[in-house]
Each structure stands twice: as structure tokens, then as C-alpha cells.
Amino acid sequence: MTLEILTSDHLGPVRHGFFTRRGGASSGIFEGLNCGTGSSDQTEAVALNRARVAEAMGGPLHGVHQVHSAEVVAATEPDAHPRADAIVTDRPGVVLSVLTADCQPVLLYDDRAGVIGAAHAGWKGALAGVLEATVEAMCERGATPANIRATIGPTISQRAYEVGPEFLDAFLAEDERAPRFFANGAGDRYHFDLPGYGLYRLRHAGVDAEWTRHCTYSDAARFFSYRRATHAGEADYGRLIAAITL
Structure with missing residues (x-):
């Protein structure tokens, strides 16, 4: 099955992709393109999935231990996975x-x-400043915030x-401006706007940012x-991959 790659x-013209779960070798609860080496999926299936992504991107994958x-x-070597949640490079041919x-x-x-740059930004990382830190690391390599464009994927x-x-x-303990990203739910519950918060942090850092508007929870056929x-009540879950290269 052909890989589905959202761009x-x-x-602009930079080679990149937000890969959906379609087109992979995994089965069961991981059916499709599970690229999570930390999952309990079959090692061979994950390796094959990652190889398909690398082929689509034109080179070996550089990642981090999130x-x-x-x-x-x-980025250093493809097999190096330092503990971090974002990775940057100015080297052509390196796939983040x-x-x-x-x-x-x-x-x-x-x-x-x-x-x-490529960043993994859950609520903890976004609140801690991983997006701004990624922008800063890119600027250390010659980028400027006004020239950086960012896209939040699914x-x-x-x-x-x-x-x-x-x-x-x-x-509230970390960011007094955060309440705007919470909507009232039932009882004492709230609904948090994670991509809205990510856009806010990126734009506040001077970056032109957008979200693809794909919800991972709502589309089981395409996303883990x-x-x-x-x-x-499932024992584990698959991992989607996003990649970019110069």
C-alpha cells in the first residue's frame, strides 16, 4: 500500500512530510505505518516502516529519544538518539x-x-519552551525568526x-496567558487547545506558523x-512520524 504523506x-519547496498510518507493514493495534521503536510492535515491522519513510525522504532518519x-x-549520526525533543541542522541531505x-x-x-528543525511538542514540552528553544537553535545556525516558517502537523x-x-x-503556574486556550467542559473539566497554544508560542517567538488542522484522535483510519x-483500553499505540530535509 502506498504511503500517505501530508505536506x-x-x-514551500523544502522536502518534508507528515506521514499518516497508511501504507505500513504493522498489524493489529499498530496496523499501518507505526514508526515507534519504543512501542511493543514487532521490531521487524517497525524497521521496515522506518525504512519506507527513509526511502521516501531520500536518506536515513535522524531522530531523538523524546x-x-x-x-x-x-543532528549528528542517524543512529544517535540523544535525549531531547527537537533537532536542527543546516546540512543538506540530513533527514530530521x-x-x-x-x-x-x-x-x-x-x-x-x-x-x-523538527520538534515534538506535547503540552509539557510546549509549556517548557521547546518551540522557542528550537527557533533559538536554528538562529545559532544563521536563521532569523522573521524568515522561519513552521507547520504544526496532525x-x-x-x-x-x-x-x-x-x-x-x-x-497558570507557568504562563498567565494560558487561560485563553481552555474551554469549559462538563463539570470541572476543560478542553485544551494544544495546536492553538503551539501557534501562539511560535508566533510570539516571531515565527510565521500554521496548523494543518488534522485531528489525530478523530480520524482513526489515518492517525494513531x-x-x-x-x-x-488498548495495551499500546502506534507512533506517527514527521520528517524534513534540505
Whole structure:
């Protein structure tokens, strides 16, 4: 089955893709293109899926061991997976990648400086500043915020992201502007706008940003979702991959 690769006109001519779950070798609850080496899926299937993505992107994948942090690293070797949640490079031919399953996959590009970045931004990482840290790391390699364009790929939408009051409290303790991204739900529950918050953080950093408006939770045929798998009582879940290269 052919891979389904979502692209963004906002990123211009740079080679990139937000891969859906379609076209992979995994089966069962991981059916499709599960690229999560940390999942309990068959190792051979994940390796084949990742190889298909690498072939589509034109080179081996450079990634990180994601820990919901604000840490950013520069790409080194394809098999190196430092503990971080974003990766940058100004080297042509290097394929940057991040994994998600409701969190935000963010691809960034400065066409004038020839610098790219890829970030995994869940609520913890976004609140800690991973997006701003990615922009800063790109600027250390010649980029400027005004020239950076960023696209947030498939992520959980506000209508599907129900949280409790302690979640709101965590945001209020760090960012007094956060309440605008919470809508009232049933009882003491709220609905958090993760992509809206990501756009706000990127734009506040001076970056021209957009969201593809795909909800991972709401489209099981195309996307893996940690929250949907949890609600279904499944033991594990697949991971989507996003990638970018100069």
C-alpha cells in the first residue's frame, strides 16, 4: 500500500512530510505505518516502516529519544538518539524526524539561511519552551525568526482534549496567558487547545506558523492516537512520524 504523506504549502519547496498510518507493514493495534521503536510492535515491522519513510525522504532518519522536554540538539549520526525533543541542522541531505501520537509534530524551515528543525511538542514540552528553544537553535545556525516558517502537523484537537483542573493549574503556574486556550467542559473539566497554544508560542517567538488542522484522535483510519488507544483500553499505540530535509 502506498504511503500517505501530508505536506504543507506553507513550508514551500523544502522536502518534508507528515506521514499518516497508511501504507505500513504493522498489524493489529499498530496496523499501518507505526514508526515507534519504543512501542511493543514487532521490531521487524517497525524497521521496515522506518525504512519506507527513509526511502521516501531520500536518506536515513535522524531522530531523538523524546522525553517531553525543551532540549534541542543538532543532528549528528542517524543512529544517535540523544535525549531531547527537537533537532536542527543546516546540512543538506540530513533527514530530521520526530514521532507523535497526539502531541504536536512541528517542522520548521528558514529558506534564506538553509536551516531546518523538527520538534515534538506535547503540552509539557510546549509549556517548557521547546518551540522557542528550537527557533533559538536554528538562529545559532544563521536563521532569523522573521524568515522561519513552521507547520504544526496532525495533533489532537481541542474538542477531543479533555483535561482536569490540575492541568489548568499547571499552566497558570507557568504562563498567565494560558487561560485563553481552555474551554469549559462538563463539570470541572476543560478542553485544551494544544495546536492553538503551539501557534501562539511560535508566533510570539516571531515565527510565521500554521496548523494543518488534522485531528489525530478523530480520524482513526489515518492517525494513531495515545488518548484514543487509552479510551479503548488498548495495551499500546502506534507512533506517527514527521520528517524534513534540505
